[in-house]
Amino acid sequence: MRLLLMSDTHLPKRAKELPAPLLEEIPRADVVLHAGDWVDTATLDLLESRSRRLVGVYGNNDGPALRARLPEVARADLGGLRFGAVHETGPAQGREVRCAARFPGLDVLVFGHSHIPWDTTAPSGLRLLNPGSPTDRRRQPYCTYMTATVDGGRLTDVELHRLPPRHTT
Template sequence: MRLAIVSDTHLPRGARRLPDEALARMRAADLVVHAGDLMRVEVLELLEALGPPVVAVFGNVDDAPVRARLPERVEVDLEGGVRLGVVHDAGPAKGRLARMRRAFPSCDAVVFGHSHIPLHQTSEDGAFQLFNPGSPTERRRQPRHTMGEAVVRGGAIAFAFLDLD
């Protein structure tokens, strides 16, 4: 099972749009995960029209129609018994991994956004992962626009970053 993971798309804004490579990766995925800050419901509808199912949460800049359609956090069962949590804001960096593990005790991993900073952390025991895909459209101080990908196989989930520039 292949997941395409994005966050912080912040659309529409000027001429900004999702990169073609991001759209192609999402179309080819078995599941699209969006960790919030879509901004408008039209962006959610665009993602849903790509084909694969979409799991998404609302973020801090999302308007009322997005908030009406999406939860603040969600947990989803993937193949092989893997459980994934999704939330927009995972809070301050200090203590984040332990805090998210406590907040999502039945999950093997949590995807989050908000910071626009790509991040992948694994707990010392290797049983829990935290992943932020960065942003495909608003890199802020990061060197590249990014998104994430995950492969679920054999009861495990493996994350990777994809540079879009």
């Protein structure tokens, strides 16, 4: 099972559209996970129409229209693993222990908010993944997203993808 992970798309505030390399990944994915801060409903509509399966949550920049359609926390069983998605997890320091306590029973937690890619494993075994942002790199050198594979109840091939810089005219 191929997964596409993204967060913090912030459309149309940070970019006019999702980057082409990311859009090309959508039909290749069995499941798209979005960890919030969509900002507009058009992005949700786009991902719903192009994804085989979409798991998403709202973020702190998402207004009433998105909050009416998305949960704050989502859970999904994918290929024998228990996934969760949430936008905010708090400060980096202590994140693994805090998230393991808040989300017992999960194998993988996808989160966003910081725009900083993150891939760690809590002492409990909970894998924490933040794909960064495909449209707003903030203090990071690149805009990013992640792909991963679930195979035989194991998460494999977790890969952070760097996007080319946007060109302005």
